[in-house]
Amino acid sequence: MKPYLASIEYIRGVAMLGVVAIHVGSQYLLNPTPNIHLVALFEIVSRFSVPIFFFVSAFGLFYRMDFNAPFEYGKFLRRRFKAVLIPYLLWSTFYFVHDNWLAGYELLPDFDYGAEILFFGLAKYHLYFMVILIWFYLLMPPVIFFVKRMSPAKLILLLVAQVAFDFWSSYSPEIWQLINSLEDGSWLQLALKWRLNWFVGHYVFIFVLGGVLAVHSEKFFAWCSSHKKIVGATFFVALTTLLGYYYSLIFVQKFSPLEAVNTAHQLSPAGIFYTIAASIFFFTLFQFGTLNSPTKKLLSLLGKNSYFVYLAHPFAITYLSLGLGKLGLIMTAPNALIFYVVTVAVTLTAAVLINSIRQFFQASPR
Numbered sequence: 001m002k003p004y005l006a007s008i009e010y011i012r013g014v015a016m017l018g019v020v021a022i023h024v025g026s027q028y029l030l031n032p033t034p035n036i037h038l039v040a041l042f043e044i045v046s047r048f049s050v051p052i053f054f055f056v057s058a059f060g061l062f063y064r065m066d067f068n069a070p071f072e073y074g075k076f077l078r079r080r081f082k083a084v085l086i087p088y089l090l091w092s093t094f095y096f097v098h099d100n101w102l103a104g105y106e107l108l109p110d111f112d113y114g115a116e117i118l119f120f121g122l123a124k125y126h127l128y129f130m131v132i133l134i135w136f137y138l139l140m141p142p143v144i145f146f147v148k149r150m151s152p153a154k155l156i157l158l159l160v161a162q163v164a165f166d167f168w169s170s171y172s173p174e175i176w177q178l179i180n181s182l183e184d185g186s187w188l189q190l191a192l193k194w195r196l197n198w199f200v201g202h203y204v205f206i207f208v209l210g211g212v213l214a215v216h217s218e219k220f221f222a223w224c225s226s227h228k229k230i231v232g233a234t235f236f237v238a239l240t241t242l243l244g245y246y247y248s249l250i251f252v253q254k255f256s257p258l259e260a261v262n263t264a265h266q267l268s269p270a271g272i273f274y275t276i277a278a279s280i281f282f283f284t285l286f287q288f289g290t291l292n293s294p295t296k297k298l299l300s301l302l303g304k305n306s307y308f309v310y311l312a313h314p315f316a317i318t319y320l321s322l323g324l325g326k327l328g329l330i331m332t333a334p335n336a337l338i339f340y341v342v343t344v345a346v347t348l349t350a351a352v353l354i355n356s357i358r359q360f361f362q363a364s365p366r
Helices: 006-028 036-064 073-083 085-103 111-120 128-138 140-148 152-171 173-181 187-193 204-215 217-226 228-251 257-263 269-288 293-304 306-327 333-363
Strands: none
Touching: 006 036, 006 269, 006 293, 006 306, 006 333, 036 128, 036 204, 036 228, 036 257, 036 269, 036 333, 073 085, 073 128, 073 140, 085 111, 085 128, 085 306, 111 128, 128 140, 140 204, 152 204, 152 269, 173 187, 204 217, 204 269, 217 228, 217 269, 228 257, 228 269, 293 306, 293 333, 306 333
């Protein structure tokens, strides 16, 4: 039995804070004159947060996997779907019905539109992550096959292919020409249009990397422990590079903050390297760094409740935004920071209360 890794839980907590920052940043970008440095904090510094979830998900799966025993695919899917597919379907239904009710639309879609929403994770802007994760679970047999046979040279080739593919998918005008040439509403057109919401190819490297490092965890732990300065310096260079790209888009190419954010994202070459550097940096920091007891308790609290906060925070954002509007307040920089803190605090408190209620009933005699 391998030892428990608190660092994985801590990374989930930090990634959750980053996901909330990105979505609060989207609200802040509605301000016609946002502070570009606060936008950078919300939208650029936090860009590791979605792909790092794939890293820790793969690391956790492969770290606990017994390669001497046969892989029980059916049992694996039942457990994973209980943890991901059922919550995905429930929260998708909740958000679709709630948002339509709030907007005064029909509460339920027709069959074709409902299938499109569920297949591509369109019920709410954050649910696509769960769709991609479900696809990774479905593809676990070939993923295991490749992870077990992955060499450093093959991993580098996969990284090169990942950068090339993500660049093409994100920036090539030809793909939109192809989409526009297809029959409107056809499933092929929809699959290409919403490719970022479901196609695992956009994140295959970071998932495989998590699996490979878990398979060779002892070597990975030893390397991280003895190369802390290199890991920290690499993270700093990667972050500086991504920020430099963002600022160059604004100051040199005269992009708007929104255009810059939509260009300097996690699938850009700089964003991919930032994700890799952040994944190893946070693992090294939390596994081998010196953390005091209050910090560990806070990180543990965030990590244990990260799943609920991730699922529920758009609901909080919706009603906090409505509250700002009723108060006649606009999303200035100070208000945006307060908005972020309140969003995290409200959803985290709700998660703690729900978990406490669940534990109370589970402990009660029947």
